[in-house]
Amino acid sequence: MSKFPLHLVPSRRALTTGRFIVAATHLFTPRLAARVFQLTASGTPAIPYSRMFAIRNAALGLGLQRMDSFTRPQQQQFLAVNIVMDSVDAAAFLAAGLRRDVSRTSAMLSAAVALSAVVAGTTALIEHKQAAAQETEPTATAPSNSDWK
Numbered sequence: 001m002s003k004f005p006l007h008l009v010p011s012r013r014a015l016t017t018g019r020f021i022v023a024a025t026h027l028f029t030p031r032l033a034a035r036v037f038q039l040t041a042s043g044t045p046a047i048p049y050s051r052m053f054a055i056r057n058a059a060l061g062l063g064l065q066r067m068d069s070f071t072r073p074q075q076q077q078f079l080a081v082n083i084v085m086d087s088v089d090a091a092a093f094l095a096a097g098l099r100r101d102v103s104r105t106s107a108m109l110s111a112a113v114a115l116s117a118v119v120a121g122t123t124a125l126i127e128h129k130q131a132a133a134q135e136t137e138p139t140a141t142a143p144s145n146s147d148w149k
Contacts (some may be wrong), residue, residue: 011123012064015082016119019061027054038106060085072132079128083121090114 018140026033030050035042041047067075090111097107 011120011127012079013118015120016061016064017120018120019057019064020021022113023054023058023061024048027058030054031098037109038103056085076125076128079121079125083118083125086114086117086121098142 027050030047031041033050034046039046063078064082066090067078070078093102093107095111096102097104097111102110
């Protein structure tokens with residue numbers, strides 16, 4: 001099983017940290033998170049949805065932390081899954097704003113957070129592929145004596 005040194009991908013650490021921050025705030029202080037994103041919490045399903053969102057982000061963060069146990073293709077696929085999930089979140093937040101389910105400000109703030117995760121995930125995937133390509137490039141060797149004849 002080919003493994004890749006993930007310490008060469010610094011943006012993965014940023015994405016992982018962001019996942020855990022979102023997970024902690026939405027799980028332990030969902031009303032504060034709702035207030036920050038200007039969502040109505042009372043009388044709505046915002047609190048349970050916030051906690052579900054937290055659990056999903058915690059699971060993705062744990063997966064990002066454990067990527068060293070994945071093969072290189074699995075690592076790239078997992079990063080791609082992160083990008084897709086955050087892209088869907090951004091689209092859902094924007095659609096909710098267009099439907100007026102939430103305020104425009106709330107939709108824009110939420111979409112901005114999701115899009116920042118898209119950027120971090122995309123950067124991690126690009127850095128991962130570049131580092132993997134450098135790892136597989138043949139190394140230059142010094143010419144042998146027979147090459148000089």
